[in-house]
Amino acid sequence: YAALAREGYLANAIVHRAVRLIAENAASCGFLLYEGAQERDGHPLSQLLTRPNARQDGASFFEALYAHMLLAGNACIEAVALGDEVRELYALRPDRMKVVPGHDGWAEAYEYSVAGRSVRFDQLASSVPPILHLTFFHPLDDHYGLAPVEAAAVAVDAVVQIGVLDADRTAPPTTPAEGDRHIIASGATGAWAGHADAVAACEDGAWRFLVPKPGWCAWCDADGALLVYDGTAWTDVAGGAGAMSGSVSQLGVNDTASAPNLLTVKSNAALFNAVAVAGGGTGHMRVQISKEASAKTASVVFSDAFSGRAEFGLIGSDDFKLKVSSDGSTFVEALAIDQSSGNAAFPRGLSLTGVISPSQITANQNDYSPSGLGAASVLNLSSDTLRSVSGLAGGAEGRVVALINTGSQIISLLNESASSTAANRFALGTDLTIAGKQAALLRYDGTAARWRAMSRPGGRETLAASRTYYVRTDGSDSNDGLSNASGGAFLTIQKAISAVASLDLNGKAVTIQVGNGTYAAGVSVTSPFVGGVPVLQGDTPTPGNVAISVGGDAVSVSTGAELGIGGFKLVTATAGSGLNATKAGRINVTGKMEFGTCATAHMHSSYAGQIAVSADYTISGGSLYHWWSET
Structure with a gap:
């Protein structure tokens, strides 16, 4: 029921429209009550059907009831009675109702479950059975009906978003699989004779023929092509009359393309999504920009109002480069990576941002964590006299921090000192002394959970x-x-x-x-x-x-x-x-x-x-x- 309601009624406009039209129109039909041959107005039963309960009028009650029948093949009405008199009627969701058969196979009770709680309705507990269970005929089930939507699901699947195996067969395959579909070619014979252009669908071991209407589209696996039916024949969208050619000299998306920009896209975002392995792809997505020769350029330029500000790629050589510009005409090279060694060069130097200058160290420090450390890459330190630091907080794999002693007193980094938390300690081999106006460069080793020295003051x-x-x-x-x-x-x-x-x-x-x-x-x-x-x-x-x-x-x-x-x-x-x-x-x-x-x-x-x-x-x-x- 959930799948039919979700995929059929909620997600399929055709099914939604059909069910709603039937339910609304059926619910709009009034009821006449007769005693013998005499029509009666104002009878309590007539009033009950006009207003079944405090929440619903008769039309909405019956619309829900009929919709349940169409979607589930079942509808359940709960009767609330006072003695032998029915006072209210409620339409209950059939997917929440369970039939409890008796020893003779017929329903002796019903269980209705909501949010983990169940209510049991015993049919013989009172003179008025509390549940009226309405069902459509089901040839294989004694208690639950067959929903029309369920029977239509196969046909809907066959014509909505059609996919066919091929479009050139004139005779059916000898061992078709359930659900296989083919577009029948002209001159068909055997079971397919007289069904040219129809979609032949194998259902329950037999062929069902769907006659196409103009505008039907189908994907053909054998040709790797999208076909459209124009009223007389199936045509390949990529090569049919009036269709877009497989190769165009210019293409503009939401804009007009012109040389040298043969492809122009005007959009606030663009998406390239990999074809997954399950979909027959590799799961990868690579965008390739190829140039004619080494001395040429294959790059990406970022612009401000079409004035270049940054460019990266293979610019004038096969080394990867990054350049920036303030005016769109003069570019400064900021990064160059050698194609053979992978070595990176910074022609304009390297600037470390996030500089902090903590207050002077006036006592030995354990788990040192000055304000702003989390976003800092340079620490300007000073001390009132010789002070030690046994550990530095904020370590994360690969993080690099420069410690600069801007004062005149020695600051000593203690090696593997237990005075600091293990993850904040230094693994330096020995204590490291940073004299005044000296510096050390540290890198955090996430595997060892230690700070290590990349560069020591003045070397050994x-x-x-x-x-x-x-x-x-x-x-x-x-x-x-x-x-x-x-x-x-x-x-x-x-x-x-x-x-x-x-x-x-x-x-x-x-x-x-x-x-x-x-x-x-x-x-x-x-x-x-x-x-x-x-x-x-x-x-x-x-x-x-x-x-x-x-x-x-x-x-x-x-x-x-x-x-x-x-x-x-x-x-x-x-x-x-x-x-x-x-x-x-x-x-x-x-x-x-x-x-x-x-x-x-x-x-x-x-x-x-x-x-x-x-x-x-x-x-x-x-x-x-x-x-x-x-x-």
Whole structure:
């Protein structure tokens, strides 16, 4: 019912008109009531048919009833009775009504379902059966009628939007398939004799002949052509008399074409839609613009009032180019892509938009997300002193951000710092230092969910000679660490480690000389140094003068990194080990050491980590383990 109503009545003007005319005209017929031979006016039954219910008059009630019969072959009337007297009648939708057969096969009840709820009408529950079910005859169904629209559907399908297999047969095929259609050629024989030009449709194993009227159109599969019947013969639209030729010298759509524009389209939009695979196509849609030779041009020009403003394509060569113009005559090349390598050149440079200048950084930043970051490609940063950034928000696959230190103080990007959410962290190999007036270019790796460096400030320095960095308790991490004075030395050992990690040691000796005193921050090396192994040096004659006293591992080396050490007293009173080598990290003890109280172990190696001791050491404090090695 739904399909017949939707495709027949709602979507087919012919069926809609036919059903409506029949239903309206039938509903307009009045009823006369007789008792015996005497016509009665004003009888309650006559009044009921004139006004069946509060919502409908008689005409609209019967129009709905007759339309249901035509569309479904069924109509259902609900009688609302008071005692034995019927007071109201309602036309119910037949597609919502279900017949409930009794033991004898006849309907003993009806179920009416709406919005998931069902109402049961028992026919024998009262003296007035609540449902009157009207049906057309159906040869194969005891309870539901055959709709005229259903019977007409096949014929409608056969003549509306006709498609035929061929138009040159004079005899029917030996094994036709149900629904096959052919236009019968002149001189037909056998079952087709005398039906020239008719459309032969195979229905229920027999041939049905549809006599065409002038103006009928049919698509012929065999010829790949649209045919039209002119009253005497079927003619190919593409080649028939008065039809448009398959090739035209000029074509204007909503406009007049003229040389050199042989095709002119005046429209607010144009659509090119691919023929799907299911429709016999490839599913692709390609528009090709071909030129005669390499030195010629095949391009698309965008204009303002027919004055060119932008052009892209193969312009004067086979390289792809993009040009722009402010006046329509002088064009500036903005992009050129080499046809062989695919390399892109920007002859006029590359301008990154979305520049923001956040307020000065006055504290170390985690998950850094300044205002405007979401639409920014350039961040102009500054800090009041040495500050670190452990992560940057707003990462998305392929996003590129330039960080420019416009101030004079160092800004350090921390490598894989747990202080920021994992997806905001930097994967830089080591901490990246951006000094004043320097910049770094970052790209977000969506697979790893990390920011990676495309360009680092000044590149990696390659040592030409040995170097010593100095760390003192009165130093500053804003110093360069290259002189043994409060104004030159670093304050933290980790800062010196980061400085060395930014170098190519080039086989040269690099020493981090740590001055006397107690240092409350541990040392962590998480990636190999480039070009050599530095040595962390304290006071080797008297290691107790240089103490690292922390609440975790004092010195930790991991992930294939290697570090030499000597001249320190290590204390981890509350947690961690003095020396911790893990994940293939290696620690070489090359100078005298002192192990104070350590919570876990004086020395701990795990996961292929190694600790090689080639110097004396003393133990001045206890530990759960002295030397703990595990796989």
